[in-house]
Amino acid sequence: MTDVIVVGAGPAGASAALTAARAGLEVVLLERGPFPGSKNAYGGVVYGRVLDDVLPGWYDEVPVQRWVTRRSTMVLTDTQALTVDFRSTAWGEAPYNGCTTFRADFDSWLANKAVEAGAQLVTSTVATGLLVENGVVVGVTTDRPDGDLRAKVVIAADGVNSFLAKQLGLLPKTDAAHLTLGVKEVLSLPREVIDERFGVRGDEGVDVEILGCTRGIAGGGFVYTNKDSLSVGVVVSIDGLAKSGIRPEELIADLKAHPAVAPWVQGAEVKEYAAHLIPEGGYDHLPELSAPGFLVTGDAAGLCLAAGIWLEGVNFAIGSGLAAGKAAAGHVQRDEPLTSYKQDLEGSFVLQDHKRLRKAPGLVLSDRVQQQYPGMIADLVEGMFTVTNPTAKPGVLTLLRRSAKKHGVKLRHLAADGLSGGRTFR
Amino acid sequence: MGELVVVLLRCTDLRPGVDPLTGAISRDPRASALSASDAAALEHGLRIGELLGKRVLAMTAGGPETEAPLREALALGAEVRRVPVTASYLEELAADERALAQALVAALQGEVPDLVLCADRSADRGTGALPAFLAHELGCAQAPGLVSLELTPDGLVAERRLDYGRRERMLVPLPAVCSVEGAGVRLRRASLPASLQAATAAVPVADVAVKPGAVRVVRAGPSRPRPRHLPAPTGTSRERLLALTGALLSHEPPTVVGPVGAEEAADELLDFLVRQGYLSEARTGWAVT
Ligand SMILES: Cc1cc2nc3c(=O)[nH]c(=O)nc-3n(C[C@H](O)[C@H](O)[C@H](O)COP(=O)(O)OP(=O)(O)OC[C@H]3O[C@@H](n4cnc5c(N)ncnc54)[C@H](O)[C@@H]3O)c2cc1C
Numbered sequence: 001m002t003d004v005i006v007v008g009a010g011p012a013g014a015s016a017a018l019t020a021a022r023a024g025l026e027v028v029l030l031e032r033g034p035f036p037g038s039k040n041a042y043g044g045v046v047y048g049r050v051l052d053d054v055l056p057g058w059y060d061e062v063p064v065q066r067w068v069t070r071r072s073t074m075v076l077t078d079t080q081a082l083t084v085d086f087r088s089t090a091w092g093e094a095p096y097n098g099c100t101t102f103r104a105d106f107d108s109w110l111a112n113k114a115v116e117a118g119a120q121l122v123t124s125t126v127a128t129g130l131l132v133e134n135g136v137v138v139g140v141t142t143d144r145p146d147g148d149l150r151a152k153v154v155i156a157a158d159g160v161n162s163f164l165a166k167q168l169g170l171l172p173k174t175d176a177a178h179l180t181l182g183v184k185e186v187l188s189l190p191r192e193v194i195d196e197r198f199g200v201r202g203d204e205g206v207d208v209e210i211l212g213c214t215r216g217i218a219g220g221g222f223v224y225t226n227k228d229s230l231s232v233g234v235v236v237s238i239d240g241l242a243k244s245g246i247r248p249e250e251l252i253a254d255l256k257a258h259p260a261v262a263p264w265v266q267g268a269e270v271k272e273y274a275a276h277l278i279p280e281g282g283y284d285h286l287p288e289l290s291a292p293g294f295l296v297t298g299d300a301a302g303l304c305l306a307a308g309i310w311l312e313g314v315n316f317a318i319g320s321g322l323a324a325g326k327a328a329a330g331h332v333q334r335d336e337p338l339t340s341y342k343q344d345l346e347g348s349f350v351l352q353d354h355k356r357l358r359k360a361p362g363l364v365l366s367d368r369v370q371q372q373y374p375g376m377i378a379d380l381v382e383g384m385f386t387v388t389n390p391t392a393k394p395g396v397l398t399l400l401r402r403s404a405k406k407h408g409v410k411l412r413h414l415a416a417d418g419l420s421g422g423r424t425f426r
Numbered sequence: 427m428g429e430l431v432v433v434l435l436r437c438t439d440l441r442p443g444v445d446p447l448t449g450a451i452s453r454d455p456r457a458s459a460l461s462a463s464d465a466a467a468l469e470h471g472l473r474i475g476e477l478l479g480k481r482v483l484a485m486t487a488g489g490p491e492t493e494a495p496l497r498e499a500l501a502l503g504a505e506v507r508r509v510p511v512t513a514s515y516l517e518e519l520a521a522d523e524r525a526l527a528q529a530l531v532a533a534l535q536g537e538v539p540d541l542v543l544c545a546d547r548s549a550d551r552g553t554g555a556l557p558a559f560l561a562h563e564l565g566c567a568q569a570p571g572l573v574s575l576e577l578t579p580d581g582l583v584a585e586r587r588l589d590y591g592r593r594e595r596m597l598v599p600l601p602a603v604c605s606v607e608g609a610g611v612r613l614r615r616a617s618l619p620a621s622l623q624a625a626t627a628a629v630p631v632a633d634v635a636v637k638p639g640a641v642r643v644v645r646a647g648p649s650r651p652r653p654r655h656l657p658a659p660t661g662t663s664r665e666r667l668l669a670l671t672g673a674l675l676s677h678e679p680p681t682v683v684g685p686v687g688a689e690e691a692a693d694e695l696l697d698f699l700v701r702q703g704y705l706s707e708a709r710t711g712w713a714v715t
Binding site for chain 1: 456
């Protein structure tokens with residue numbers, strides 16, 4: 001019998017194990033991979049400020065590829081690209097903003113912090129189910145001989161599509177409507193070539209989020225710079241992908257061939273391909289976060305923030321994991337109810353951001369934003385910058401009306417979406 | 427006869443990264459694991475140790491990254507020991523397997539094992555020579571490349587593959603060094619309580635050093651030629667099949683080298699590697715000291 005079992009040594013599980021172990025609890029951290037991060041796929045950027053309090057100076061030791069000092073948002077059509085580009089030298093200095101990092105490195109580093117705090121990491125071990133007695137979770141079963149392990153609290157940090165949360169009925173058996181599929185390629189490219197093509201130096205890096213690159217399937221794309229490789233990928237609605245009959249790697253091939261992206265990736269060689277689900281239901285589709293003897297955290301609880309130009313999962317996993325470890329400690333040491341976990345999250349950025357941006361997934365993945373606005377905006381800007389002499393310049397409103405009409409957008413819809421966007425992101 | 431069955435394990439990253447642009451190989455120490463042959467050697471060792479009622483010692487030569495696989499062996503009931511070697515990739519290329527065999531025997535601290543088991547070849551750069559050097563150092567019999575190993579009333583019976591699908595059965599006199607293929611065993615898994623206990627156990631480090639090899643590798647090129655871009659296939663399926671198999675193309679005839687001295691033979695080999703695209707440097711750039 002141990003105090004806490006944490007299932008999954010991703011960012012959520014490692015953080016939960018860290019706080020629980022630091023509080024003096026006996027913690028077993030189970031991971032199915034041979035080492036933390038070995039099985040984990042994501043896009044590429046971690047926003048580490050969530051660690052400021054628990055691991056002060058984290059930025060001096062985190063295994064970083066590049067610090068993101070330049071962020072671009074791109075809108076693409078087949079032949080056009082509109083980019084809003086921002087760079088800040090402040091993001092290249094402590095306490096930094098975001099960094100590109102590989103999950104094998106980052107997850108191992110974070111899990112090691114939990115081990116240093118006293119948690120016991122057991123790898124190559126799958127938690128196959130929950131032990132439930134009289135409606136209370138009392139442990140887990142594993143795929144090892146003599147593999148049942150009992151604990152006062154079990155924390156499910158087993159990622160998206162959590163089988164443990166499903167066993168308790170906290171998550172529906174299937175839920176394709178609230179999941180997206182992320183696929184990415186890591187492309188090898190010499191460091192100097194990346195520096196030159198993306199206009200960065202040293203350990204500066206770039207994060208590009210892209211709309212309009214998924215053949216009308218709800219979703220978006222990304223390009224991130226690592227030291228000597230690029231991460232290029234798309235995130236798309238599963239329903240939309242299934243209906244389209246398009247294979248996800250075709251979408252990456254399209255993106256790499258786009259005239260605005262092709263010069264970045266020219267001569268690069270594919271090093272790695274990965275695919276993974278992302279929970280994108282947002283606040284309105286979160287499960288119950290606790291049950292007797294049980295907490296669910298990170299992607300397992302659907303806490304990844306996917307709100308258009310923000311795809312932040314790791315920091316939300318860390319934030320919720322830290323709170324889960326704290327709640328487990330309160331329960332074991334002071335008999336506090338596990339429901340304090342949700343209250344804690346409501347007072348932190350985790351549920352506050354989710355709540356504020358609860359309408360964002362619906363808005364950003366809507367047909368108009370996905371299929372009509374990219375072309376409309378690109379045409380509007382092309383009209384503004386095309387010099388049509390001897391004809392005089394058309395007014396912006398005229399151009400807007402023209403491009404809206406061309407793309408079948410009614411101005412009242414535009415106004416309504418503008419208003420709801422304003423409300424969502426206010 | 428001793429009281430010990432020894433299993434020598436090679437722990438290495440089984441899926442090293444290959445940079446597609448340069449061919450450079452990178453190994454991740456966290457991914458250190460046992461190859462199928464090493465895992466089979468351990469399984470044979472545990473089973474035969476049980477049957478003979480002898481202690482089983484799993485030993486590896488490597489850095490601290492090899493401790494995770496050793497702990498798995500510990501959880502399965504073996505004693506474990508590490509011979510400290512922290513060689514760079516270049517140093518490893520030059521490693522002298524005889525020196526390694528001597529260090530491993532020294533790490534046994536005078537104990538004479540009944541049986542030494544290891545993989546038929548190491549997964550990363552296997553020459554298969556270590557078992558022979560070990561047998562020489564221990565002055566015992568050797569039976570390399572086995573697919574099965576059974577303890578019978580007559581003694582230890584081993585089986586290995588021969589050409590044309592035939593098998594050879596041998597009675598192996600003990601003490602012996604046996605190397606095994608990754609086949610013919612069902613691997614056991616450590617129980618959860620044993621894994622929990624082993625997870626934090628210290629792995630003893632033998633107080634021996636591996637002597638540096640006689641060869642010094644100055645530098646190494648990529649382990650395979652750079653990928654070449656091939657044009658998209660054209661023509662009928664028959665034409666494409668012919669192009670792919672090269673059936674009707676003339677081939678470079680086999681090269682017969684020799685009899686020549688060691689230096690000319692080395693020159694021939696280097697020329698061949700340059701011709702095939704494995705080495706880009708001129709022959710004079712390759713110094714072997
Ligand atoms: C393509 C893509 C791009 C993304 N881009 C970003 C980005 O740029 N920035 C960002 O912040 N987020 C991004 N995300 C989201 C982010 O990856 C997740 O939100 C985050 O990894 C969630 O962390 P977690 O610890 O909850 O789950 P995970 O990281 O999934 O970790 C779960 C762990 O549990 C283990 N596990 C699962 N089941 C079991 C079991 N039964 N027994 C034992 N162990 C088990 C797994 O092996 C894994 O180690 C992206 C996701 C995808 C798919």
